[in-house]
Amino acid sequence: MADMKETIKSVSIDLFFKKGYFATSISDIAKGSGIQKASIYYHYASKEDLLFHILKSTMDDLTTCLKKSLEAVEGIEQRMRAAVQSHVRFHLERQKENFIANSELRGITAEHYRTIVKKRDAYEVIFQDLIRVGAEEGIFADVDVKILSYAILTLCTAGATWYKSNGRLTVAQIADIYENFIISGLKQGSLS
Amino acid sequence: MADMKETIKSVSIDLFFKKGYFATSISDIAKGSGIQKASIYYHYASKEDLLFHILKSTMDDLTTCLKKSLEAVEGIEQRMRAAVQSHVRFHLERQKENFIANSELRGITAEHYRTIVKKRDAYEVIFQDLIRVGAEEGIFADVDVKILSYAILTLCTAGATWYKSNGRLTVAQIADIYENFIISGLKQGSLS
DNA sequence: GTCTATAGAGTGATAGAC
């Protein structure tokens, strides 16, 4: 109970993941946090503000994580492999937040929505550039950049829907499976 | 206004797609249908009953569509290609229902949930069998059947999130892109 | 920083008239 603001956020992530944003009440969050519901409003301006905080920090951390993963990697194929690894791992390791980030965008105001979508677009562009340059260099097949970038991202994001941390496969194993599948799909039979 | 029961269902699909199940009220549905909210309950027992009707018919039609697409097709690779085409097309052509089917499962009762998941599992098994047999026959690489089946299905389902019917690509073009990407990913560089 | 109390609106659902 060190930091109540963080406790509330953490409890909210659990509840939004399990029940959904609209199905979760401020009362539920208060109960989970061990305080009265009025006290929530000392830490967050509104329920929407709380959701926005979760979405924003998740998107920021996701982007930071990707950029860090690409820092020292050279060559388009290796960079794409690193990008996929980063994306998959982040989504599995912070499963709940990522699930919320992908399913509760309708819960935020129009202005906040624009902020999040802008961040998401910038993230997508990094993948799109990798696909485009890879195709230009002949490493990848001549594919539709937009569609393939959505495909790759959704594919990896999907893990956040069904992944169980005590399941059959580790995060590293799942990331490897996706990495190989995606690289093969991008090459479409052309030589490496 | 021919059949009010169908009108209510159709209006609900639009609203659940746009705002989400929990964010949509019976009052909203009544307004959209041009009747009073009490009249909804003549046609459907509850709001949850309405959602379940939508989910159930979507899943049934999806499965029917797949089985029909596979009827006369021979050879594992061709069958997988046909299955992917069927899955993508159905998801793009009935975008709203499919989006709801993939995002509002938390809105139904435990018993109804089991009914839907059972249908979904049976659908997934068709894809898993194709991957498994394909790998046994050496047509596909020796991949993880479960993970790859989830990957393939989510990939195609994703279209329902971003697809716009007046967009740059037709349903047929998108289906072809996915088909090639997936088959390449399944083969992983091995010969056809 | 957390509490009790409550405002004010909206919710799903039902009763009974027509």
Added chain:
DNA sequence: GTCTATCACTCTATAGAC
């Protein structure tokens, strides 16, 4: 088959005490 009226409840959010 649709209506009006209403029940019983829950919701987000605020006021003001401590």
